[in-house]
Amino acid sequence: MSDDEIILSELSDDELVQQMHDDLYDGLKEEIEEGTNILLERGWEPYKVLTEALVEGMRIVGEDFRDGILFVPEVLLSANAMKAGMFILRPLLAATNAPKQGKLVIGTVKGDIHDIGKNLVGMMMEGAGFDVVDLGINNPVENYLNAIEEHQPDLIGMSALLTTTMPYMKVVIDTMKEKGIRDDYVVLVGGAPLNEEFGKAVGADAYCRDAAVAVETAKQFMKRKHNVHASA
Numbered sequence: 001m002s003d004d005e006i007i008l009s010e011l012s013d014d015e016l017v018q019q020m021h022d023d024l025y026d027g028l029k030e031e032i033e034e035g036t037n038i039l040l041e042r043g044w045e046p047y048k049v050l051t052e053a054l055v056e057g058m059r060i061v062g063e064d065f066r067d068g069i070l071f072v073p074e075v076l077l078s079a080n081a082m083k084a085g086m087f088i089l090r091p092l093l094a095a096t097n098a099p100k101q102g103k104l105v106i107g108t109v110k111g112d113i114h115d116i117g118k119n120l121v122g123m124m125m126e127g128a129g130f131d132v133v134d135l136g137i138n139n140p141v142e143n144y145l146n147a148i149e150e151h152q153p154d155l156i157g158m159s160a161l162l163t164t165t166m167p168y169m170k171v172v173i174d175t176m177k178e179k180g181i182r183d184d185y186v187v188l189v190g191g192a193p194l195n196e197e198f199g200k201a202v203g204a205d206a207y208c209r210d211a212a213v214a215v216e217t218a219k220q221f222m223k224r225k226h227n228v229h230a231s232a
């Protein structure tokens with residue numbers, strides 16, 4: 001072992017989180033797994049590990065990708081490392097014994113293969129007591145319609161990370177309108193290039209900035225739904 005090799009378990013919490021940002025940047029999957037486990041062993045809440053070590057690391061990757069410092073192959077490695085960390089956290093986030101809330105069908109829209117944010121929303125929703133049907137990436141409108149028919153969800157979630165794919169959300173919502181089923185479901189949309197205004201423009205019920213907001217918003221809609229049923 002060389003003198004300058006870093007032993008993750010010997011770092012302080014702050015140093016370790018910093019190191020994990022670097023390791024995520026360098027796409028080092030095993031180091032991310034190890035760092036995630038160390039923070040958990042030190043008593044960190046899974047959500048804190050997720051946001052402070054992983055999501056923040058990916059934010060930095062995103063900046064350098066945007067600025068042309070990192071390229072697709074490198075970002076793919078970062079994404080794989082991030083997913084390895086998320087894989088460890090997923091069962092912990094899901095094991096909260098939250099009361100059953102409802103069902104969500106979620107997918108990334110057609111033409112778009114970004115799935116980290118969608119997966120994260122799915123994980124957090126599971127943790128909050130929702131059943132989650134994950135349609136994966138690159139979903140044409142038919143996939144959403146088939147899933148609606150098969151799973152009878154309460155909520156539909158659509159994710160898009162590209163300015164070129166986000167308009168497809170309107171295609172899905174408009175098709176639901178044409179079929180007369182739009183108002184039977186709560187439609188949530190999200191993804192880095194979206195905003196509140198866009199959510200309104202495509203006819204979604206809500207745009208959610210991040211997974212935590214998605215959970216809160218979904219819960220509120222479920223509460224409203226129950227109240228409507230109770231007073232009907």
Ligand code: B12
Pocket residue numbers: 055058059061062063065066067072073075076079106111112113114115116117118120121156157158159160161162163164188189190191192193207208209210211212214
């Ligand atoms: C990782 C990444 C990739 C990876 C994806 C790996 C994977 N499995 O997902 C790879 C390398 C494959 C990739 C490819 C490309 N990418 Co890319 N990618 C990114 C990057 C760096 C990070 C995205 C990410 O995972 N963020 C972390 C997660 C946690 O955040 P999030 O996705 O925003 O999700 C949160 C919220 O938005 C919200 N949310 C998300 N979805 C949903 C859904 C619902 C229902 C709700 C309620 C909430 C919600 O909650 C999430 C959790 O808090 C972004 C940079 C950025 N700023 O976003 C670029 C970025 C999105 N990519 C970009 C580009 C251009 C591309 C490519 C076209 C590059 C190329 N030349 O090939 C391809 C497109 C491929 C395709 N057809 O989809 C651009 C898009 C620019 C634009 N204006 O459209 C960005 C912004 C980078 C940049 N600035 O240039 N990319």
